[in-house]
Amino acid sequence: xxxxxxxxxxxxxxxxxxxxxxxxxxxxxxxxxxxxxxxxxxxxxxxxxxxxxxxxxxxxxxxxxxxxxxxxxxxxxxxxxxxxxxxxxxxxxxxxxxxxxxxxxxxxxxxxxxxxxxxxxxxxxxxxxxxxxxxxxxxxxxxxxxxxxxxxxxxxxxxxxxxxxxxxxxxxxxxxxxxxxxxxxxxxxxxxxxxxxxxxxxxxxxxxxxxxxxxxxxxxxxxxxxxxxxxxxxxxxxxxxxxxxxxxxxxxxxxxxxxxxxxxxxxxxxxxxxxxxxxxxxxxxxxxxxxxxxxxxxxxxxxxxxxxxxxxxxxxxxxxxxxxxxxxxxxxxxxxxxxxxxxxxxxxxxxxxxxxxxxxxxxxxxxxxxxxxxxxxxx
Numbered sequence: 001x002x003x004x005x006x007x008x009x010x011x012x013x014x015x016x017x018x019x020x021x022x023x024x025x026x027x028x029x030x031x032x033x034x035x036x037x038x039x040x041x042x043x044x045x046x047x048x049x050x051x052x053x054x055x056x057x058x059x060x061x062x063x064x065x066x067x068x069x070x071x072x073x074x075x076x077x078x079x080x081x082x083x084x085x086x087x088x089x090x091x092x093x094x095x096x097x098x099x100x101x102x103x104x105x106x107x108x109x110x111x112x113x114x115x116x117x118x119x120x121x122x123x124x125x126x127x128x129x130x131x132x133x134x135x136x137x138x139x140x141x142x143x144x145x146x147x148x149x150x151x152x153x154x155x156x157x158x159x160x161x162x163x164x165x166x167x168x169x170x171x172x173x174x175x176x177x178x179x180x181x182x183x184x185x186x187x188x189x190x191x192x193x194x195x196x197x198x199x200x201x202x203x204x205x206x207x208x209x210x211x212x213x214x215x216x217x218x219x220x221x222x223x224x225x226x227x228x229x230x231x232x233x234x235x236x237x238x239x240x241x242x243x244x245x246x247x248x249x250x251x252x253x254x255x256x257x258x259x260x261x262x263x264x265x266x267x268x269x270x271x272x273x274x275x276x277x278x279x280x281x282x283x284x285x286x287x288x289x290x291x292x293x294x295x296x297x298x299x300x301x302x303x304x305x306x307x308x309x310x311x312x313x314x315x316x317x318x319x320x321x322x323x324x325x326x327x328x329x330x331x332x333x334x335x336x337x338x339x340x341x342x343x344x345x346x347x348x349x350x351x352x353x354x355x356x357x358x359x360x361x362x363x364x365x366x367x368x369x370x371x372x373x374x375x376x377x378x379x
Contacts, residue, residue, distance in 0.1 A: 030128040036110065038063065038085050039119040052106065052128045054099040071096035071103065088112055088120040105133040169204035176201045228375055229266045231300055231307055232257045238275045239298065249283055249294065256299040262374040264307050266352050274345040278311040278368045281341065285315025285366065292364065306371040314365040323358050
């Protein structure tokens with residue numbers, strides 16, 4: 001009898017140690033566990049799960065009590081998770097909760113493990129990912145700041161192109177205005193000719209306004225903003241802005257923009273920055289080329305569920321061994337380069353769930369390309 005008591009005490013002690021170790025692991029990883037019967041509204045939560053939600057140990061946990069903690073903007077998402085669970089389906093979730101101390105980000109999942117009286121019984125885990133979320137937001141903000149700096153640096157080198165783009169329509173406006181005045185001063189006045197000249201003035205004003213608007217967008221510091229986007233249009237605008245610089249460096253530009261290119265969802269300004277960086281890098285790679293034409297190809301195409309932009313030059317080329325180094329921050333092969341353009345460009349593309357890569361050409365030069373998932377079609 002004494003031996004049985006001792007065995008039971010040892011078993012209880014081992015169980016307590018195992019439970020304490022399990023509780024310690026949950027506390028360190030900020031991960032709580034739970035067993036839930038949604039239909040009966042019966043919830044058995046671990047100590048860490050209660051701590052994350054700041055539920056008192058004596059408080060009875062109910063679905064409504066949990067919902068009351070969920071951030072008002074995330075309650076619709078929470079309700080859909082409960083609805084899915086009621087239908088006996090596994091669930092995963094991410095939402096914010098509001099506690100007495102702060103707003104927390106919670107991520108979790110739950111699986112149906114058995115049925116009790118026909119009702120699904122869930123076993124799941126939830127994790128406090130607030131620190132990770134805050135760190136991710138800080139990283140994205142830092143990337144945006146760096147992207148803005150590189151955009152300003154890049155645009156400062158395009159001053160001649162910018163001046164040319166604005167001066168062309170302004171010169172047209174001046175010429176057409178003088179012509180219009182002469183037509184109106186004629187005896188009799190050439191009204192039809194004056195009307196056509198005024199139309200040309202309006203066209204040039206619209207063109208100049210468009211240039212200024214594009215520049216304002218590129219200089220503007222703004223948050224990451226998604227919209228339905230045609231990469232052909234975005235590419236044409238970058239080409240127009242870069243045309244004078246390409247001509248100055250005697251670069252022969254060829255564009256192959258695919259017809260009926262699928263739309264993507266992206267930030268226009270940031271993706272134009274990527275295209276601008278690739279065009280400038282290609283131009284720089286050909287500055288010291290004198291024994292062959294400085295040819296630059298920019299191409300768009302659809303491939304499966306993605307849209308690709310390719311920039312190919314006939315410059316000095318790149319070594320396969322050093323390709324990945326090109327995308328490292330502060331790595332540069334230029335004497336006056338900062339070494340952050342390609343690094344920032346890859347960050348922007350990856351934020352769009354895309355990929356940016358480089359490869360040497362079979363002949364002279366190199367090819368840089370990025371692909372972005374096409375926009376999902378709405379039902």
